[in-house]
Amino acid sequence: MTEPKTSNRTEAEMIAAILGGETQVFHDLIRPHERSVYLMALSYMKNEADAEDVAQEAFVRTFRNLASFRAESKFSTWLISIALNEARTRLRRKMLVPMDSLDTLPDEVQHVSPALLHDWREIPSEVVERGEIRKLLQGAIALLPDIYRQVFLLRDVEEMNINETAAALNISVPSVKVRLHRARMMLQKQLAPQLKAATQQSRRWWFQWS
Amino acid sequence: MVIDCKHVWNFISDYIDGALTEEARMDVQKHLEHCEICSAILDSTRNVIILTADNRVFELPVGFSERLHARIDLELREYRGEGAKQTP
Secondary structure (H helix, E strand, O other): OOOHHHHOOOHHHHHHHHHOOOOOHHHHHHHHHHHHHHHHHHHHHOOHHHHHHHHHHHHHHHHHOHHHOOOOOOHHHHHHHHHHHHHHHHHHHHOOOOHHHHHOOOOOOOOOOOOOOOOOOOOOHHHHHOHHHHHHHHHHHHHOOHHHHHHHHHHHHOOOOHHHHHHHHOOOHHHHHHHHHHHHHHHHHHHHHHHHHHHHHHHHHHHHHO | OOOOHHHHHHHHHHHHOOOOOHHHHHHHHHHHHHOHHHHHHHHHHHHHHHHHOOOOOOOOOOOHHHHHHHHHHHHHHHHOOOHHHHOO
16 A cells, blocks of 8 residues: 555655645555554543544544644654544533543642562563453553553553653643653552462463363 | 662652663662562563553554545545545
């Protein structure tokens, strides 16, 4: 599907080409960002169908507003802020959630203490093959307060840096750090004991049959 | 400086990101050398981060890309003024 001549272009070159009339290039421009936009939409909408809708709308809006994209910001962060705006607008329209609870949760409150374990045997990435482990991980992330989950998804799942994350979410760098720390501690608290139990259990189960 | 466990917990995220000052990093490291509990917290936090970062944890819904690019195609056609021809 990807034209060889477009795949080597930088984002800036692709954007210039699209604005110059090669609109088909837009497909290639957005391909690397599909998952991050979807995940951000999902973090607000909480169900796959609405998240997909929001993601599509965000990409369409991005196309329509491409001429106003400022080269000094990163395309990925701009895209994500469009997706988040779209999600917020939709929620407001539906009035599913009072808006205050979405974006404000004072960073000062809530001290998170981790799960105390005496030792930790590393759990290898192979366990992610197991659907039940993926469910544990997804479930724990879904339990995070929205503002922590968004920071966590951008930093630790999409692997954006701190400045990009701050720009995409329109929050300060110190807020990114505080929220990321809380998110990681909450996940450790929730997941460490569960993962330990789930992997030990399977080891025992496996031994019975071997 | 000798720091206690609760103090170390506050530093764990920055420690993992390598964002602590040299002094704070040394304090945390010294504590970790003799504290089994904090070491386990650090290791498990790191482990959780690695597992959640695995691409298999969050996958796009089946057909997501196809539907997205079909929608984009509609938009592009409309933009070029071909929208009317597409309506069945």
